[in-house]
Amino acid sequence: MISDVVGETGQRILRAIVAGERDGRVLALMKDVRIRASVDEIAKSLRGNWRPEPLFSLQQALAMFDFIGTQVAECDREIAQQLQGLRAYDGEPAKSKKRNNARNAPQGDLRTQLFKMCGVDLTRIDGIRLCAGPQ
Numbered sequence: 001m002i003s004d005v006v007g008e009t010g011q012r013i014l015r016a017i018v019a020g021e022r023d024g025r026v027l028a029l030m031k032d033v034r035i036r037a038s039v040d041e042i043a044k045s046l047r048g049n050w051r052p053e054p055l056f057s058l059q060q061a062l063a064m065f066d067f068i069g070t071q072v073a074e075c076d077r078e079i080a081q082q083l084q085g086l087r088a089y090d091g092e093p094a095k096s097k098k099r100n101n102a103r104n105a106p107q108g109d110l111r112t113q114l115f116k117m118c119g120v121d122l123t124r125i126d127g128i129r130l131c132a133g134p135q
């Protein structure tokens with residue numbers, strides 16, 4: 001079934017319900033190809049009593065979800081703008097002798113980015129340890 005209501009399929013179906021669609025088969029056809037459940041299984045799970053009160057609550061929840069998404073995007077823009085105003089230091093930290101091959105390691109060179117922001121290799125300060133960066 002569809003357990004992720006904030007995913008593509010969940011959002012498509014919820015928004016269609018709020019817009020007035022009630023046919024479970026039509027709603028089920030909105031599924032993304034990555035959803036393993038069949039159209040029939042999804043359609044069967046979408047049968048129900050379409051009372052106004054839960055539909056109003058769903059509409060309100062989607063509006064709040066959209067508002068929070070807008071707020072997060074606004075925060076991201078502000079952070080990006082503030083980061084542009086930071087002083088950037090030239091150069092790079094000294095090469096580390098250790099390599100980190102952890103599969104959950106961040107993409108990119110976090111150590112160098114921190115150095116450019118702070119002007120000091122934060123991984124060389126006693127008591128500070130970057131979980132995914134070289135030590």
